[in-house]
Amino acid sequence: MFSIVEHETLAPQVHRMSVKAPIIAQKCKPGQFVILIVDERGERVPFTVSGWDPEAGTVDFVYVEVGDTTRQLGAMEVGDSLAHFVGPLGLPAQIDHYGHVLTVVSGYGVSAIVPILKALKERDNRITTILQAPDPQTAFGREPLAAVSDRLILAAGTQGENAATSATLPIRELLAEHPRKSIDRVVLMCSICLMRVVSEMTRPYDIKTMVHLTPLMVDGTGMCGACRLTVSGANRFACVHGPEFDGHKVQGWDVLMARRCTYADDSLLQQGFQCRGCSQW
Ligand SMILES: Cc1cc2nc3c(=O)[nH]c(=O)nc-3n(C[C@H](O)[C@H](O)[C@H](O)COP(=O)(O)OP(=O)(O)OC[C@H]3O[C@@H](n4cnc5c(N)ncnc54)[C@H](O)[C@@H]3O)c2cc1C
Ligand code: FES
Structure with missing residues (x-):
């Protein structure tokens, strides 16, 4: 289980969630995403990582409430847990000196x-x-x-x-x-x-x-x-x-x-x- 350590509303229907996931927090790179499942009957939903803290072992993402799972997330509180939280997935964004x-x-x-x-x-x-x-x-x-x-x-x-x-x-x-x-x-x-x-x-x-x-x-x-x-x-x-x-x-x-x-x-x-x-x- 992956516990929710922070959950705040940024705008109507837009929230930031911070989840305890130490291994992902060690490996994340800009542009990658996670897939989570809220509970054992839930769907797999992807979210782009918006921040991470390797020392605290936390991973953040910002989500917009659009359907069942994101509404379910919106109702969760600090201390609640997600059943699955997998990542980091995808290739990191290309980073170089461009000008x-x-x-x-x-x-x-x-x-x-x-x-x-x-x-x-x-x-x-x-x-x-x-x-x-x-x-x-x-x-x-x-x-x-x-x-x-x-x-x-x-x-x-x-x-x-x-x-x-x-x-x-x-x-x-x-x-x-x-x-x-x-x-x-x-x-x-x-x-x-x-x-x-x-x-x-x-x-x-x-x-x-x-x-x-x-x-x-x-x-x-x-x-x-x-x-x-x-x-x-x-x-x-x-x-x-x-x-x-x-x-x-x-x-x-x-x-x-x-x-x-x-x-x-x-x-x-x-x-x-x-x-x-x-x-x-
Ligand atoms: C790699 C990746 C990264 C993403 N990162 C974020 C993120 O950081 N924050 C965030 O809020 N959302 C992100 N999304 C979109 C997010 O996964 C969907 O909003 C979520 O799965 C919707 O689930 P739901 O059950 O709440 O809604 P559903 O009932 O599944 O869908 C409701 C509405 O959302 C649309 N929708 C569903 N999935 C997607 C999708 N993949 N892309 C666009 N529209 C979709 C549906 O067409 C429908 O209109 C990302 C998607 C992908 C593939
Ligand atoms: S989500 Fe299945 S191939 Fe990309």
Whole structure:
């Protein structure tokens, strides 16, 4: 059993949980994730690690309440235990000295990106972060983001009404100044729609653009094929080959988006699919 040592609410339906898991805390790297099961009848659900403390033996993640398991998590208290907590899973994010890194985050990505940005800062990168949120009031996690960014831009739009548009405005302005004020790398941990849009925006400039893809996962170890996607014509599993991928090499975004939303709304699978504002991701 894995005990919950901290549990706090960051915004409506958004929480941070800290779990005692000493072995995972020793091994975690930025960009990796865990899979937990709440109780013996529970489902396996993945969460990106947003922090860890090897000395205290704790692992943190931030989650959004969207369905049964995340609501069940929301009702748990400090001192309660999770039946299973497995990790770290997935490949760590690529970290090197690139120069100026532009990052775009939304939803739980606001917190889950922090270890990646911290590691990029340690390699002397200059970081511009765009935080996409439905509105300024519900934009959580600004302070930790600001601490690892040289510049933080809040892009707040109305949820469901072209929320992605507001993040694309500052991106367009920054791209207009490239290469005079160069952008050397882009890292995206936001809604799948926004990751797709930004990847297309940076493609003509040939700026390496890394996306953090989170298709539905079952085992998280490359065995079930649930998280399959196509990258440069080859089959890849997000759980073992990712979750970070080169956004310019990802193929079949439509399929990814439709599969991601399979349980959200059947109509998303029909032709003429229209985004209904899943920018919470
Ligand atoms: C590698 C990885 C890392 C993730 N990291 C985080 C994280 O740090 N914080 C966080 O809040 N969530 C994260 N997710 C998404 C999280 O796993 C789902 O929100 C969770 O499984 C939903 O479970 P549920 O039973 O509450 O909802 P369900 O009833 O299973 O689903 C409710 C809604 O959530 C959608 N959903 C389910 N799974 C996913 C998914 N994998 N990606 C996107 N939408 C999904 C469904 O389509 C549906 O609309 C991650 C997913 C992956 C694959
Ligand atoms: S979750 Fe089963 S292969 Fe990735």
